[in-house]
Amino acid sequence: MQLQHLRYFVALAKTRHFAAAASQCGVSQPTLSAGLAALEHELGKRLVERDRRFIGLTGEGEAILPWAEQALGAVRGLTQAAGSSTQALTGEFRLYTIPAAQPLVGPFGEALLAAYPGLTLAVTSGTSREIEQGLAVNEFDAGLTYLDHEPAANMLTAPLHAEQFVAIARSGTLLDKHKAVTWQELAALPLCLLHQGMQNRRILDRLFAQHDLAVTPRVIADNYVSMFALVRSGKFVSIVPDAYAGMLAGLGWCHFVPIKPAAATRRLGLMVLNRDPLGQMARAGLAVAQQLEAASLIEEFYHTP
DSSP, rough: OOOHHHHHHHHHHOOHHHHHHHHTSSHHHHHEEEHHHHHHHTSSSEEEEEEESSEEEEHHHHHHHHHHHHHHHHHHHHHHHHHHHHSSEEEEEEEEEEEGGGHHHHHHHHHHHHHHHTTTEEEEOOOHHHHHHHHHSSSSSSEEEEESSSSOSEEEEEEEEEEEOOOOOEESSTTTOOOEEEHHHHTOOOOOOOTTHHHHHHHHHHHHTTTOOOOOEEEEEEHHHHHHHHHHHSSOOOOHHHHHHTTTTTTTOOOOEEEOOOOEEEEEEEEEEEEEOOOOOHHHHHHHHHHHHHHHHHHHOOOOO
């Protein structure tokens, strides 16, 4: 069985498009199709439903997908381990982050690349559940996510920041007269929040529920850039992690207001799959995160006004 054929299969399963999968693998579409046919012939099973386009994976294809991902991840780990004994760590560090943790990418990425000059960093954003699933099949080396809320099993973690929520509006608009804002007041304002597939939003919903409140945002999004663009219009208010206040400090239009009563802090940090042996990339990322934690450098990097 050729590893390249497994790469073709996994790429197709992820992109769900033959041309996109071929491009990702750096081969022509006929080469990719021939490799997939060879894999199916070797296994004696049809793995992909297709006519002139990709339709989906068969039951057999779905069954072998996690094994194919694990096999490719194991080969990647083997290659890293073989190289690390004689030379500095090189290659691509694959980091997955939830939107709430994106401000942590700055100090973590800076420290990682300074400690390992031979690395490059590839950052992807999504949900905490996607991080758990991706780490389990070696799709990513590490994730930045919540550590206490809905904790994942079989993970090694390094806390980096104790998060509080703050409200944000455009200066001179909806919160201009507030030195602090209550949860009841926020519930009555036109809110833009992350969608409920995001752990950050589920935390916010529970905090509102603790005050017997349920909110229906005027806008939902899957990223903070869209939310900040709406807030900047002056027509909306949002609730964001305090690290964003530190990151955006100095922008004249941003007006951040503390929320009273303050909720308990939540830990954000780095997460890697707890496996034996631990992959070289995971070990490097965990070591950097632990150094940042010990030196409290995240709080210094994004000091909130």
